[in-house]
Amino acid sequence: MNNLMDKCCDKCAHSPQTPCKDYVACRLDGPICHQDEACKEKRARFRDEVNPAPGQGRTVICVCAGGCISSGSMKVYDKLEKALAEKGLGGSVEVRKVGCHGFCEMGPIVTLEPDKVFYTRVTEDDVDEIVASIGGQVVERLLFTDPETGGKVTRYDQVPFYARQQKLVLKNCGFISPERIDHYVAMGGYRALVKVLYGMTPREVVDDVKVSGLRGRGGAGFPTGAKWEGALNARTKDKRYVVCNADEGDPGAFMDRSVLEGDPHAVLEGMIVCGYATGSDEGYIYVRAEYPMAIYRLKIAIAQAEQYGLLGDNILNSGFNFHIKIKAGAGAFVCGEGTALMTSIEGNRGMPRFKVGRSTEKGLWDKPTTLNNVETFANVPMIINQGGGWYAAIGTEKSKGTKIFSLTGKVINTGLVEVPMGATLRQIIFDVGGGIMGGKGFKAVQAGGPSGGCLPTEHLDLPIDYDSLGAVGAMMGSGGLVVMDDTTCMVDVARYFLNFTQSESCGKCTPCREGTKRMLDILTRICEGKGVPEDIETLDRLSRVIVKTSLCGLGQSAPNPVMSTLRYFKDEYLAHINEKRCPAGTCQALLVYSINAEKCTGCGLCAKNCPAGAITGEKKQPHVIDIKACIKCGNCFQKCKFGAVEKK
Amino acid sequence: MDNVNLTINGRQVSAPAGSTILDAAVAQGIFIPTFCHDPNLPGVASCRICVVEVKGQKNLTPSCMTAVREGMVVETESPAVVEARKTILELILANHPQDCLTCEKNGDCRLQDYAFIYGVKEGGFTGERHNYAIEEDNPYIIRDMNKCILCGKCVRTCAQVEGRAVIDYAFRGFRTKVAPPMNNTLGDSDCVYCGRCVAVCPVGALLYKPMAGKGRTWEIAREPVTCSFCESGCQFYLNKKGGRVIGVSAGSPGLGRPLCLKGRLGMELLYCDDPVTPQLKKGDVFQEVSWAEALGLKGVIDKIKKLEGE
Amino acid sequence: MTCKCGHVDDSVKQEDLQAAIEKFKAVKGGLIPLLQEAQDIYGYLPKEVMQQISSGLSIPFSKTFGVVTFYAQFHLKPRGRNIIRMCQGTACHVRGASRVFDAVSEDLGVGINGTTGDLRFTLETVACLGACGLAPAMMVNDDTHGRLTPEKSVVTLKQYE
Structure with missing residues (x-):
C-alpha cells in the first residue's frame, strides 16, 4: 500500500475492479470489508500523512505551485527536497507542491503544517534555515509582519489577510497536492458523489441545490438549482451535456484558475453530481488556453478519477456513467459567454448565438446542456455533504454561500479572498486587503471586470451580493475587484476597459462591433485633450443603445465601465473636456x-x-x-x- | 397550427404560434427594417436593425428571431427603438463610403432606404474606417468590402451551394470581414461565379460586373426567365433598359445545381442584345473564350458542323 | 518536435500531421484541437496545413480560415523562437505595464505581434496572465517574470537566445 487509494492487504475486497458503494468509505475510514486493526492503522496513517495532526512529529512543508511559480517557488521546492534528503529527514518531513494560498503579494509562500507556520517571499537562500528550524524555533525573519502592530505573526490563521476570510471553496487550496486524488479523498472528497449515487434521486439532488440558494458564480448569478431543474425536466431525453465554463477571461480575475490548479477534483466531483442530477453522461470543461497548468492538473485529475472508478462507466457500480473531456480554448474572451463557448466547443468561430429558449433545453449540439462555471461546481460537494440548509445559512437573503474575489490593483494585499456574501467592500479592501498602497487615498473599486462598474467611496459600506452590486451600476461578474487610488484617472480606466471589450468583440452584431469602437475613439480623444462637450451625450446614447441591442452579454455589458464612471466621476470627464486637465495626473497628453x-x-x-x-x-x-x-x-x-x- | 394573440403598436393581432414578431408584423403591413434576415437563409439576428420593444423586457429584442407569445405587447417604433435604429444606421454609415451618387446600387439599397426613413444624413462618428482595395480581378463579380455591412447573407447563400462555401467570416471584432480562404480575392478562390451572393447583398458590396455602368437601378426593369440548359429550371432575371436586355442576373435556384455560371452565360447569349465576351479561368487566370467553350458545347457544335458538312 | 540544429525535416512533421488528422477525423468539434496540434507541430499554421486539415475533416477551407483568424492563439506566420507575452491586465495597467511594453518594443525594434528579423523574439500581448500579484508581468515562453520595470524587462530578455 503506497497511498490511501490502494488496497491495504490481499483481504481487501474493495478495488476499482470491483466497484461498489463502500469503496470511498473503505478508503477513508476502512477497511470495512474485513476486520484488521493493522490495516485500519495503516489507513489512518496515510490519512494523517495527508492531514497531519499537531504533536505527531510529522511536518509537511507546503510550497505554492500556483501563482508563486512565477516568483520562483519551484526552485525553493527543489532545494527543499534536496536539503531534506541530505539531512535524512525524508521520512518525517514531506515537501508538497500545493495550489494557490491566496496571498499572492507575499509569494512565494511556504507553510509548515500542522503548525500553520507561514513564511513569505521565500527564496532558495532561505531553505537551509527553514530545514534547520524544523522541530525548533521558527525562522523569525521570514514571518509576516502585521502592518498594524509591527509584530511578527507566526501562524497564517492569525494573519489579518486570512483571519477575516471564510475559506470553504478554497479550503483545500494551498494544503493538499492537487495532483493526488488520495489527498482529496483524505480530506473527505468524493463522499458527495457516493451520497447522491446511493442515497438521493436526481430530483432530490436538484431540490437540495435549490434549497442551498447557490447562484452561478460566473457573473449573472442565475440560480443553479433552477438551472439544473430545467435540464432535468428538458423534453429531449436522448442526450444531455454538462459543461464547465473555465474560460476565465476577465483581466484581473484568477479565482477559477486557482481552484482548478489547487483543487481540481472538487470541480470534477461537482460536475459528476450535476451529471447525475440532470441525467447527463458527458461533460466538457472549457479551459482557456492561457492556463496550461490548470489543463495539466485537470488531465491528471481526470485520469486518476477514471483509474479509481470515480469517473467513467458504471461509477461505483451504480449504473451511472459519466465522462469528462477537456476542451482548451484558443484565445477569445467572448468564449466565456455561454452560447459562444458552446459554439466554440462545436468547432466554430466563438460567436454567440441568439438563444431561442434556454440552454437547458437546447444547448451544446442543440442538446439540453447545464453550463456552470468552475467556482459554482466547486461549491456543490459541500452542499451535498452538509445539506442545502446548512449552506443557505451563509450569506445574505438572496445570495448564499461565500464568494471568491481576486483583489488587485492599488491594494496592499493583492490576492485571492474568500468571504461570505454580504461582506462589505470596506471589509474586503481594508480589513483583508490591508488598504491602499503607498498611503494614498481610496478612489474607486472596479467590480465585475470589463462588464462591471467603478464604485466610489460612498459605496464602501455596501454589503456586496449579486443584487446590491447590480443596483449601484456594477456587477458581481466573476469576482474581480480592482482597487484604484487617487492617482488613477477614471476616464483612462473606462478607456482601458472599452479597449479590452472592443478588441475582444467577436464582430457579429453591429452595435458591439461598430459601437464599442466609436466609444473607444471618443474616450481616447478625451484622454488626449481633444474631447468636445457633446461627447458626454454621445457616450451616453451609445451606451444606452449598445446595452439595449447587443446580441450577447459581452456587448450588453460593455458600456458599464463608461456608464458607471460617468455616473460617479463625471467631473473628471468634464475636467478633461472643458479644462483639458487630467485631475489624477495620468493622461500623458494633458x-x-x-x-x-x-x-x-x-x-x-x-x-x-x-x-x-x-x-x-x-x-x-x-x-x-x-x-x-x-x-x-x-x-x-x-x-x-x-x-x-x-x-x- | 394554433394562433396566439398579441398587440403590435396598439393593434390586436393574431399570428401562428411559432412565428416571429417580424412575420406577425409584416402580415399586418407593419414595416420593420431588416438587413441580415432572409426567410430562405435561417436567421442569425446579427444586424440588430429589426429590434423592437417588448413590454416587460429590459432590452430590445430582434423581431426576426423572437417568437410571438400570447399576450405579448410589442412596439415597433417606440422612442427607444427609433433611437436604436438611428444609432445603428449612423454606426454603419460611419464605416461605409458615402458615394451614393456613383454607387451602382443607388435606388436599390436597403441602407439608403432606411437612412431615408429614419432621417439619418451621415455617419456622425469620426475615426478609423475600413480601407480595403476594391476587388475587380474576375470578370463577373465586383467586391467592395468597404461597403459590406456584415449581414452575412452572402456567406449563408454560398454555403448552400453544394461543395462551395467559398467565403466565410474571417478575423474578428472591428476587423471582421467576409473573405475567401487566406483573405484572397474571389478571383483567387474556388468561386464559380453563380452570382447568388450578388443577388442577396442588401447594399453595394457585391455587384454584377457585366452590368456595371450600364444603367441606374430605376431605369432597369427585371423580367424573370427560366433557364432551359438543364432540368433544374433555375430562375434568372433579364435586366432591361429602354427595351434592350443589358444583362442577366441570378434569381432563385432550382433543384440540383443551382444558378450555375453556364446557365447564366447561356441566358446572356440567348437574350442580351449586346452580350459580353465570356471568360473562363484557365489555370490561375481568366481568359476570353468562345461561346461554344463557355457553354461546354464545343464538342457538340464541332460534331454538328461535321455532320452537316459545314 | 524540431531539432535544434536548424535542419528542418518536413516529412516527420507531415507524418505527425496526418496522424493528428486521423485522430480528430471522427471527433465532434475536432477542428480546433486539431488546429492546436498542427500548430504545435509546425509552430504556426501554413496554408497547406490548413488545406490538408480542411479536406481531412471535410470542412470548407473558408471556414477553417475563419476559425483560425478568430482565435488569438492561431498564427498564420512563423513566430520567433521565444515568445514574449506582455500582460495588459488591469492590475498591470495600473502598475505601469505600458511603459514596460514600450521599453521592450523599443529594445527589440518590433511592435505588437512583431517578430524580430533573426526570429529570436515575437512580441505579443495578452489580456491577463492571471499573475496580478506580480504586476506588471510578462511571460517569456513558459516563464513568468513579474514586478517588472522598463529596465528590468529589457535585461530579462537577454537570457533568451
Whole structure:
C-alpha cells in the first residue's frame, strides 16, 4: 500500500475492479470489508500523512505551485527536497507542491503544517534555515509582519489577510497536492458523489441545490438549482451535456484558475453530481488556453478519477456513467459567454448565438446542456455533504454561500479572498486587503471586470451580493475587484476597459462591433485633450443603445465601465473636456511638467534623460522645461531624485 | 397550427404560434427594417436593425428571431427603438463610403432606404474606417468590402451551394470581414461565379460586373426567365433598359445545381442584345473564350458542323 | 518536435500531421484541437496545413480560415523562437505595464505581434496572465517574470537566445 487509494492487504475486497458503494468509505475510514486493526492503522496513517495532526512529529512543508511559480517557488521546492534528503529527514518531513494560498503579494509562500507556520517571499537562500528550524524555533525573519502592530505573526490563521476570510471553496487550496486524488479523498472528497449515487434521486439532488440558494458564480448569478431543474425536466431525453465554463477571461480575475490548479477534483466531483442530477453522461470543461497548468492538473485529475472508478462507466457500480473531456480554448474572451463557448466547443468561430429558449433545453449540439462555471461546481460537494440548509445559512437573503474575489490593483494585499456574501467592500479592501498602497487615498473599486462598474467611496459600506452590486451600476461578474487610488484617472480606466471589450468583440452584431469602437475613439480623444462637450451625450446614447441591442452579454455589458464612471466621476470627464486637465495626473497628453526651482539641485539628470532635449539649465542651477518641446514622456519625473519635477 | 394573440403598436393581432414578431408584423403591413434576415437563409439576428420593444423586457429584442407569445405587447417604433435604429444606421454609415451618387446600387439599397426613413444624413462618428482595395480581378463579380455591412447573407447563400462555401467570416471584432480562404480575392478562390451572393447583398458590396455602368437601378426593369440548359429550371432575371436586355442576373435556384455560371452565360447569349465576351479561368487566370467553350458545347457544335458538312 | 540544429525535416512533421488528422477525423468539434496540434507541430499554421486539415475533416477551407483568424492563439506566420507575452491586465495597467511594453518594443525594434528579423523574439500581448500579484508581468515562453520595470524587462530578455 503506497497511498490511501490502494488496497491495504490481499483481504481487501474493495478495488476499482470491483466497484461498489463502500469503496470511498473503505478508503477513508476502512477497511470495512474485513476486520484488521493493522490495516485500519495503516489507513489512518496515510490519512494523517495527508492531514497531519499537531504533536505527531510529522511536518509537511507546503510550497505554492500556483501563482508563486512565477516568483520562483519551484526552485525553493527543489532545494527543499534536496536539503531534506541530505539531512535524512525524508521520512518525517514531506515537501508538497500545493495550489494557490491566496496571498499572492507575499509569494512565494511556504507553510509548515500542522503548525500553520507561514513564511513569505521565500527564496532558495532561505531553505537551509527553514530545514534547520524544523522541530525548533521558527525562522523569525521570514514571518509576516502585521502592518498594524509591527509584530511578527507566526501562524497564517492569525494573519489579518486570512483571519477575516471564510475559506470553504478554497479550503483545500494551498494544503493538499492537487495532483493526488488520495489527498482529496483524505480530506473527505468524493463522499458527495457516493451520497447522491446511493442515497438521493436526481430530483432530490436538484431540490437540495435549490434549497442551498447557490447562484452561478460566473457573473449573472442565475440560480443553479433552477438551472439544473430545467435540464432535468428538458423534453429531449436522448442526450444531455454538462459543461464547465473555465474560460476565465476577465483581466484581473484568477479565482477559477486557482481552484482548478489547487483543487481540481472538487470541480470534477461537482460536475459528476450535476451529471447525475440532470441525467447527463458527458461533460466538457472549457479551459482557456492561457492556463496550461490548470489543463495539466485537470488531465491528471481526470485520469486518476477514471483509474479509481470515480469517473467513467458504471461509477461505483451504480449504473451511472459519466465522462469528462477537456476542451482548451484558443484565445477569445467572448468564449466565456455561454452560447459562444458552446459554439466554440462545436468547432466554430466563438460567436454567440441568439438563444431561442434556454440552454437547458437546447444547448451544446442543440442538446439540453447545464453550463456552470468552475467556482459554482466547486461549491456543490459541500452542499451535498452538509445539506442545502446548512449552506443557505451563509450569506445574505438572496445570495448564499461565500464568494471568491481576486483583489488587485492599488491594494496592499493583492490576492485571492474568500468571504461570505454580504461582506462589505470596506471589509474586503481594508480589513483583508490591508488598504491602499503607498498611503494614498481610496478612489474607486472596479467590480465585475470589463462588464462591471467603478464604485466610489460612498459605496464602501455596501454589503456586496449579486443584487446590491447590480443596483449601484456594477456587477458581481466573476469576482474581480480592482482597487484604484487617487492617482488613477477614471476616464483612462473606462478607456482601458472599452479597449479590452472592443478588441475582444467577436464582430457579429453591429452595435458591439461598430459601437464599442466609436466609444473607444471618443474616450481616447478625451484622454488626449481633444474631447468636445457633446461627447458626454454621445457616450451616453451609445451606451444606452449598445446595452439595449447587443446580441450577447459581452456587448450588453460593455458600456458599464463608461456608464458607471460617468455616473460617479463625471467631473473628471468634464475636467478633461472643458479644462483639458487630467485631475489624477495620468493622461500623458494633458500633463504639464515643470521643475520646482526650490527643490532642483541642478544635477542635470533630468536633462540627460530627456529624449526631446526640452530641459535646459546651468550645472548646479535650477533647470527649466520647455513646455513646447516637451513630449510628456515622464522620464524626468521618474529620474529626479529630489522630487523637483512636478506634473499637473 | 394554433394562433396566439398579441398587440403590435396598439393593434390586436393574431399570428401562428411559432412565428416571429417580424412575420406577425409584416402580415399586418407593419414595416420593420431588416438587413441580415432572409426567410430562405435561417436567421442569425446579427444586424440588430429589426429590434423592437417588448413590454416587460429590459432590452430590445430582434423581431426576426423572437417568437410571438400570447399576450405579448410589442412596439415597433417606440422612442427607444427609433433611437436604436438611428444609432445603428449612423454606426454603419460611419464605416461605409458615402458615394451614393456613383454607387451602382443607388435606388436599390436597403441602407439608403432606411437612412431615408429614419432621417439619418451621415455617419456622425469620426475615426478609423475600413480601407480595403476594391476587388475587380474576375470578370463577373465586383467586391467592395468597404461597403459590406456584415449581414452575412452572402456567406449563408454560398454555403448552400453544394461543395462551395467559398467565403466565410474571417478575423474578428472591428476587423471582421467576409473573405475567401487566406483573405484572397474571389478571383483567387474556388468561386464559380453563380452570382447568388450578388443577388442577396442588401447594399453595394457585391455587384454584377457585366452590368456595371450600364444603367441606374430605376431605369432597369427585371423580367424573370427560366433557364432551359438543364432540368433544374433555375430562375434568372433579364435586366432591361429602354427595351434592350443589358444583362442577366441570378434569381432563385432550382433543384440540383443551382444558378450555375453556364446557365447564366447561356441566358446572356440567348437574350442580351449586346452580350459580353465570356471568360473562363484557365489555370490561375481568366481568359476570353468562345461561346461554344463557355457553354461546354464545343464538342457538340464541332460534331454538328461535321455532320452537316459545314 | 524540431531539432535544434536548424535542419528542418518536413516529412516527420507531415507524418505527425496526418496522424493528428486521423485522430480528430471522427471527433465532434475536432477542428480546433486539431488546429492546436498542427500548430504545435509546425509552430504556426501554413496554408497547406490548413488545406490538408480542411479536406481531412471535410470542412470548407473558408471556414477553417475563419476559425483560425478568430482565435488569438492561431498564427498564420512563423513566430520567433521565444515568445514574449506582455500582460495588459488591469492590475498591470495600473502598475505601469505600458511603459514596460514600450521599453521592450523599443529594445527589440518590433511592435505588437512583431517578430524580430533573426526570429529570436515575437512580441505579443495578452489580456491577463492571471499573475496580478506580480504586476506588471510578462511571460517569456513558459516563464513568468513579474514586478517588472522598463529596465528590468529589457535585461530579462537577454537570457533568451
